[in-house]
Amino acid sequence: MEDHYPFSLPPLPYPYSALEPDISAKTLCFHHDKHFAAYIDGLNRLLEPCPAYHGWSLEQLVRDWAALPDEIRQGVRNNAGGAFNHDLYFHTLRALPSSAPLPPLDGAIRRDFGGLDGLRSAMKSAALSVFGSGWVFLCVSPDGGLTLQKTANQDAVPPLTPLLGCDVWEHAYYLQYQNRRADYFDAWWRLIDWPQVSEVYGRLLNSRPPVPQN
Structure with missing residues (x-):
């Protein structure tokens, strides 16, 4: 993008x-x-008459939307978040067969969730507990730790960095799964591109500032 x-x-x-x-x-x-296209089109329409913000990146828009003028603030929050979240969603899926996390991500998952089964269980519980429309993200904190974050609507998670996100808006699954969100989650989980997610996590760790030594 x-x-x-x-x-x-x-x-x-x-x-x-x-x-x-x-x-x-x-x-x-x-x-x-x-749906993805509608968020991008909506974001462009909002920004078109506001050249002061034409140089802002998508990440800056989702991070700093509160600093925007009143007349575009909420619209940009919704549409930039929708564009940001969906770009992540589609780029972290792959065709079967299922894959598995690679180092160092696999070690971080064991450390923070007790293993891949623990992460799956925690993320599925979070996805099923989202009331209405929203997302569940696996995020990296500044210290490299992993955490789950739920958001409503199309809210994004910066300043945390999302590694992957499960879209639990009905448009993501209703044509195929109707109201069976749990079945959709299981299908989505099988399709996660763990090598891609692992590569991103490794790059994030390598780009962190060194920890000061006493």
């Missing part, structure tokens, strides 16, 4: 049928081409 306005819809990283049977081509098409 572009670093600043005007933003455009990134292409889906795989064919629409690549995630079947867990996520159908029809669901993926509507989710990416309609």
Whole structure:
């Protein structure tokens, strides 16, 4: 995605049928081409008459939306968050077979959740507990620790860095799973691109400032 306005819809990283049977081509098409695109179009419309913010990155918009003028603040919060969250969502999925976390992420998951099964159980419980529409993110804190964060609507999580996010808006699953959010979560979990997520986590650890020595 572009670093600043005007933003455009990134292409889906795989064919629409690549995630079947867990996520159908029809669901993926509507989710990416309609819903994701609508957030990007809405964000561009809001920013068009505000050239002072054309140089802001998407991450800056989701982090600093409270500093925007009253007339665009909430709209940018909603649409920039939707664009940011969906870009993460689609880029952290891959076709079967299922993969597994790699070092150092696998060690961090064992440390903070007791293992992959513990993370899955905690994240699924969080996803099922979101009332209405929202997200559950696996995030990295500044010290490299892992934490789960729930957000409502399209709120994003900066200053924490999300590694992956489960979209529990009904548009992500209702065409295929109706009200069976738990079944959708299980399908989404099977499709996580753990090598990709592990690579991002490794880069984040390597980019942290060194810990001061006594």
